Amino acid sequence: MARQTLWGGRFKQQLSEIALQFSTSIDLDKHLYIEDIAGSIAHVEMLAACKILTATEARRIRTALKAILKEIETGKFVPTNIYEDIHSAIEHRLTQKIGSLAGKLHTARSRNDQIALDERLFLRRAIYELMKLITNLQRVLLYKAERHIDIVMPGYTHTQRAQPVLLSHHLLAYMWMFERDYERLNQCAQRANKSPLGAAAFAGTPFPIDRNMVAKKLGFDGIVENSIDAVSDRDSLIEFVSTCSIIMMHLSRFAEELVLWTTKEFGFAEISDAYTTGSSIMPQKKNPDMAELVRGKTGRVYGALIELLTMMKALPLAYNRDMQEDKHALFEAFTTTRECLFIFAHILVHTTFKPHVIRESLLNDFLTATDMADYLVKKGVPFREAHEITGKIVQHCIEHKMYFGNLDLETLRLFSPKFDTDVFDVILPESSVHSKRSAGSTNPHEVKKQIVHWTRVLQKRKV
Numbered sequence: 001m002a003r004q005t006l007w008g009g010r011f012k013q014q015l016s017e018i019a020l021q022f023s024t025s026i027d028l029d030k031h032l033y034i035e036d037i038a039g040s041i042a043h044v045e046m047l048a049a050c051k052i053l054t055a056t057e058a059r060r061i062r063t064a065l066k067a068i069l070k071e072i073e074t075g076k077f078v079p080t081n082i083y084e085d086i087h088s089a090i091e092h093r094l095t096q097k098i099g100s101l102a103g104k105l106h107t108a109r110s111r112n113d114q115i116a117l118d119e120r121l122f123l124r125r126a127i128y129e130l131m132k133l134i135t136n137l138q139r140v141l142l143y144k145a146e147r148h149i150d151i152v153m154p155g156y157t158h159t160q161r162a163q164p165v166l167l168s169h170h171l172l173a174y175m176w177m178f179e180r181d182y183e184r185l186n187q188c189a190q191r192a193n194k195s196p197l198g199a200a201a202f203a204g205t206p207f208p209i210d211r212n213m214v215a216k217k218l219g220f221d222g223i224v225e226n227s228i229d230a231v232s233d234r235d236s237l238i239e240f241v242s243t244c245s246i247i248m249m250h251l252s253r254f255a256e257e258l259v260l261w262t263t264k265e266f267g268f269a270e271i272s273d274a275y276t277t278g279s280s281i282m283p284q285k286k287n288p289d290m291a292e293l294v295r296g297k298t299g300r301v302y303g304a305l306i307e308l309l310t311m312m313k314a315l316p317l318a319y320n321r322d323m324q325e326d327k328h329a330l331f332e333a334f335t336t337t338r339e340c341l342f343i344f345a346h347i348l349v350h351t352t353f354k355p356h357v358i359r360e361s362l363l364n365d366f367l368t369a370t371d372m373a374d375y376l377v378k379k380g381v382p383f384r385e386a387h388e389i390t391g392k393i394v395q396h397c398i399e400h401k402m403y404f405g406n407l408d409l410e411t412l413r414l415f416s417p418k419f420d421t422d423v424f425d426v427i428l429p430e431s432s433v434h435s436k437r438s439a440g441s442t443n444p445h446e447v448k449k450q451i452v453h454w455t456r457v458l459q460k461r462k463v
């Protein structure tokens with residue numbers, strides 16, 4: 001079929017097939033057909049209200065647009081690459097249906113403000129979906145944190161065993177991380193919720209349009225005040241994709257921990273068969289592929305962010321065709337983040353923790369060395385000295401292939417006369433977590449406070 005462009009008057013020649021194939025964005029922006037049609041309907045209703053079109057003209061256009069929406073949904077009309085973009089495809093189809101009246105739809109509008117509008121509408125939908133998925137993941141986290149409130153595990157710094165913490169405390173750290181992501185998405189939605197429509201190409205239009213009316217019809221909080229900014233700006237996309245990048249960074253840290261925890265070396269957890277895979281050559285293998293893929297797919301989203309930032313860098317105002325490339329990054333970031341949030345909640349549901357293995361790793365180490373030093377401090381030893389004494393005790397244990405649990409009072413007193421029998425209670429992992437007094441610490445009372453907080457927040461939450 002012949003190429004279908006929305007322009008041609010000043011040209012002697014048609015756009016070459018090669019140039020059209022190079023420049024069409026239909027494969028990506030066809031996913032914006034719902035937004036494009038919703039925007040056109042609001043626009044045409046406003047044109048009628050402002051007496052730029054007659055009520056009958058507007059009604060005919062609107063009815064036809066609604067029919068096109070159905071046609072695309074049912075596959076009766078397929079936007080293919082004979083069109084430059086989704087806007088051209090829909091307008092061409094409209095012309096087939098209602099003839100030259102279709103040409104009036106684009107009065108006081110340009111594809112420049114049209115695409116900016118479609119993207120802001122899409123963003124609203126995308127953000128809503130991601131917020132729902134974050135809440136879902138947070139609910140799984142809360143469930144796991146409540147269930148495992150009794151498990152004390154080694155906490156790490158530098159991936160080296162450091163101090164005992166509650167597993168629930170560790171899991172709830174992710175809760176706060178995802179909460180910030182949720183807030184960032186919400187803020188991004190609020191900032192993006194302004195209508196660019198009516199900027200036309202970029203300078204505005206001589207027609208007596210009512211931009212606020214269109215904005216209201218489409219559920220925007222207002223209009224983008226500067227028409228040049230309205231068509232030149234892609235900040236909301238960049239904010240969205242950067243938020244997706246942070247979400248993926250959080251997910252990939254969590255994925256990495258699951259990968260570590262499910263190794264033989266750690267053995268803290270096991271992911272169910274349904275969310276792991278085998279090896280085609282090594283019969284014994286059970287691999288955490290889903291978690292690894294979440295970790296791996298993070299690169300796609302970071303890539304999308306760099307893609308957008310680089311595409312926008314140094315672009316002069318106002319619209320430039322470079323900006324058409326934004327859709328790839330937008331959809332890539334959205335679909336990847338969506339599928340990763342979705343699967344990660346499933347992976348987590350299907351992860352079982354191994355309290356006995358975790359317990360053993362706690363005892364076969366020196367995780368309460370800080371508690372031992374603090375014990376001496378409480379008996380009047382300056383912290384630096386207490387640190388040194390405890391370090392020596394650890395060294396002694398390593399040399400004699402033993403742990404704190406094997407020490408007797410006599411041996412301890414060789415290092416400091418301040419030791420007494422009460423030290424044996426202090427160096428138990430449970431005592432260590434209970435000894436913490438600071439707000440937000442791993443003390444079970446503090447962790448339970450977080451659980452109460454999150455139960456309340458997530459119960460009230462609608463999205």
Ligand code: ARG
Binds near residue numbers: 084085111112115325
């Ligand atoms: N397909 C274009 C985009 O996505 C729409 C705007 C085209 N405007 C233009 N003057 N060529 O950015």
